[in-house]
Amino acid sequence: xxxxxxxxxxxxxxxxxxxGRVQRRRATLIGWxxxxxxxxxxxxxxLVPVIAALGLSFMSWDAYNPPKWVGLHxxxxxxxxxxFWAALENTVLYAVGHVPLTLALSLxxxxxxxxxxxxxxxxxxxxxxxxxxxxxxxxxxxxxxFDPTSGPxxxxxxxxxxxxxxxxxxxxxxxxxxxxITSVWKDMGYYMILFLAGLQAIPGELYEAASVDxxxxxxxxxxxxxxxxxxxxxxxxxILTVSSFKVFDLIFVMTEGGPGRATLVLSQLIYQDGILxxxxxxSSAISLVLFVMVLLITLFQYRLQNRxxx
Amino acid sequence: MAIDARxxxxxxxxxxxxxxxxxxSKTVVYVLLSxxxxxxxxxxxxxxxxxxxxxxxxxxxxxxxxxxxxxxxNYRDIxxxxxxxxxxxxxxxxxxxxxxxxxxTGSFAAYGFSKVKFPGRDGLFLAYLxxxxxxxxxxxxxxxxxxxxxxxxxxxxxxxxxxxFGAFGVFLMRxxxxxxxxxxxxxxxxxxxxxxxxxxxxxxPLSKPALASLALLTFVNTWNxxxxxxxxxxxxxxxxxxxxxxxxxxxxxxxxxxxxxxSVISIIPVLVIFLFGQRYFIAGIATSGMKG
Numbered sequence: 001x002x003x004x005x006x007x008x009x010x011x012x013x014x015x016x017x018x019x020g021r022v023q024r025r026r027a028t029l030i031g032w033x034x035x036x037x038x039x040x041x042x043x044x045x046x047l048v049p050v051i052a053a054l055g056l057s058f059m060s061w062d063a064y065n066p067p068k069w070v071g072l073h074x075x076x077x078x079x080x081x082x083x084f085w086a087a088l089e090n091t092v093l094y095a096v097g098h099v100p101l102t103l104a105l106s107l108x109x110x111x112x113x114x115x116x117x118x119x120x121x122x123x124x125x126x127x128x129x130x131x132x133x134x135x136x137x138x139x140x141x142x143x144x145x146f147d148p149t150s151g152p153x154x155x156x157x158x159x160x161x162x163x164x165x166x167x168x169x170x171x172x173x174x175x176x177x178x179x180x181i182t183s184v185w186k187d188m189g190y191y192m193i194l195f196l197a198g199l200q201a202i203p204g205e206l207y208e209a210a211s212v213d214x215x216x217x218x219x220x221x222x223x224x225x226x227x228x229x230x231x232x233x234x235x236x237x238x239i240l241t242v243s244s245f246k247v248f249d250l251i252f253v254m255t256e257g258g259p260g261r262a263t264l265v266l267s268q269l270i271y272q273d274g275i276l277x278x279x280x281x282x283s284s285a286i287s288l289v290l291f292v293m294v295l296l297i298t299l300f301q302y303r304l305q306n307r308x309x310x
Numbered sequence: 311m312a313i314d315a316r317x318x319x320x321x322x323x324x325x326x327x328x329x330x331x332x333x334x335s336k337t338v339v340y341v342l343l344s345x346x347x348x349x350x351x352x353x354x355x356x357x358x359x360x361x362x363x364x365x366x367x368x369x370x371x372x373x374x375x376x377x378x379x380x381x382x383x384n385y386r387d388i389x390x391x392x393x394x395x396x397x398x399x400x401x402x403x404x405x406x407x408x409x410x411x412x413x414x415t416g417s418f419a420a421y422g423f424s425k426v427k428f429p430g431r432d433g434l435f436l437a438y439l440x441x442x443x444x445x446x447x448x449x450x451x452x453x454x455x456x457x458x459x460x461x462x463x464x465x466x467x468x469x470x471x472x473x474x475f476g477a478f479g480v481f482l483m484r485x486x487x488x489x490x491x492x493x494x495x496x497x498x499x500x501x502x503x504x505x506x507x508x509x510x511x512x513x514x515p516l517s518k519p520a521l522a523s524l525a526l527l528t529f530v531n532t533w534n535x536x537x538x539x540x541x542x543x544x545x546x547x548x549x550x551x552x553x554x555x556x557x558x559x560x561x562x563x564x565x566x567x568x569x570x571x572x573s574v575i576s577i578i579p580v581l582v583i584f585l586f587g588q589r590y591f592i593a594g595i596a597t598s599g600m601k602g
Contacts, residue, residue, distance in 0.1 A: 034422030041475025137573035
C-alpha cells in the first residue's frame, strides 16, 4: 500500500514538469506565431542589413568587382579622404549649433505653454505642426526666405540696419547656419512636447512647498523645475544629439551639400559613395564610423547622467 | 456675481480689482502667446500668401502679407503643369499600405512580446530595441544591394518591404499593451478564449488610442519621406508628391508662386489628418519619445 501511494505521488510529481514543458512549448509556439509576421520582415530588411553593414565595412566591394576581405583598408583610406573630414566637420558643427539651440527653444516653449488656460492646447498643437509638415515644402519656403537679394529674411535685416546681410544658402560660411536655423524651427515643437510631458510629471506639491518657503519664481525654476526635468532633459539630449548626427534629408533638399561642400554631412557622403558610386564597402565603413560615434555619444551622456545622480 | 452679492460691501472693491487684474494678466498672456504663434508660423503664412500671387510679387519689397492682386489660377494651372494628381495618388498608396501593414504586424507582434511568456522572448525584443538605436543610414547600403539583387528597385515593393516592418511600431504598441492589466487576459483565458481571440476581441478594442497614434505617425512619416522614394524610385510615374515637388523646383526655378502652390497642396493632407488626430500624435510622442 505505502509503496503504491508513494509511486502514484511520485508519478504525479513527474507528470507536473512534463505538463509544464508541454505548456511552455505551446506558449513558445503561440508567442512566435504572433511575432513571426513582423519578425520575418524585420529580420530580412533590418536585422540582416545591420549585420551585413558591419561586415561590409571590412570588405572591398563595388558594382564591378566581387566582395573581397580587405581588413582595415577602408578605414585607412577614410583617414586620408578630405571629403570624409569635411563631412565630419560639418556634421559636428551642425550638431554644435542644432543641439543647444533646439534644447533651449523647446524648453522655453514648454515653460511658456505649460499653464492652465482655455485654448492652450491650440497653441501647443500649432507650434508642433512644423515638425510634421512636409520636409520638401519647408526646405523650399526657407530657401526662398533666405534668398540673398530679395528674400524676406535679408529684407528684414537690411531694415534693421544690417548693411551687408549674409548670403545664406549661396554663401559657404552662411549655408550651414541657414540649415541649422531651418531645422531648429522644424524640430523644436517635437522636443517641446517631450518637455511638456516632463513638466507635467513634476508633482505640484513641490511648487507649493517652495512657495510656502517664500521662494521666488527664479528659485523655483532652479530648485524644482530643473531637477525635476533632469530625466527628460537627458532623454531629449540623447535623441537630439543622435538625430543631429544622422541629419540628411533637410540639408540635402535645401542645399544638396553645397555650395561646394559647405553643408556636406556624413549621411550624404554615405549616399554618394555607396548608392551613386556603388562603393558598397567603403561607404559601409563611413556608416560604421557614424554608428560608433552615435553610440559613444549616447554612452557618454548616459555616464554623465549617472554621475550627476550619485 | 452671486458670490459678490453675498459678500459684504467693503471687500467688494478689492475683489473686483483682483478679478480685473487677473483678467488683464490673462489677456496679456493670450496676446503674447498669439504673437509667439504668429512668429513660429510666419513661414507657413508667407507660403500661403505667396501661392495666391504672381511670380513677380512673391519676392517684391516691401512684403505684402495679403496679396495685392489675388491670383487664383495657380491652384488650377498646377495640375496641368505637373502630374500632381498622380504624385498625390502614389504618396497615398504608399502611405496607406505601409501604415496598414505596420499597424497590423506591429500590434500582433506586440501581443506576443507582452502577453505571452516564453523563453527567449526578452532577448528577441532586445534585438528589436537595438536596431532602433542604429541610424538608418548605417544600413541603407546593404538594404539597397539586397533590393537591387531582388530586382525590386524602382518599384513600390522596395519601400513597402523596407518600411512596413519597423521595430518602432512593435515598441510603441508593446508599451501600451503593458499597461493593460494581466488579470484581463487571464480571465479571458479561463473563459476559454484563445490568445488570437484575446488579441482580436479584447486587446485591439482596448488599444484604439495607441493604434491611432501609430497609424497617424506612420502615415505622416511615410507621406513626408523624401530619402526612401529618392533612392528607390526613378520612374516619374512612380514618384511621390515630395519627389515631384523637388523636381518641380529644378524645372521651374523662377516659378515661385507655382512652387508655393505645390507646397501648400503637399501639406494639406497632413494638415487635415493632423487636425483630426492631433491628440493621438501628441500622446504617441509623449509615451514613446521616438520618431518612426
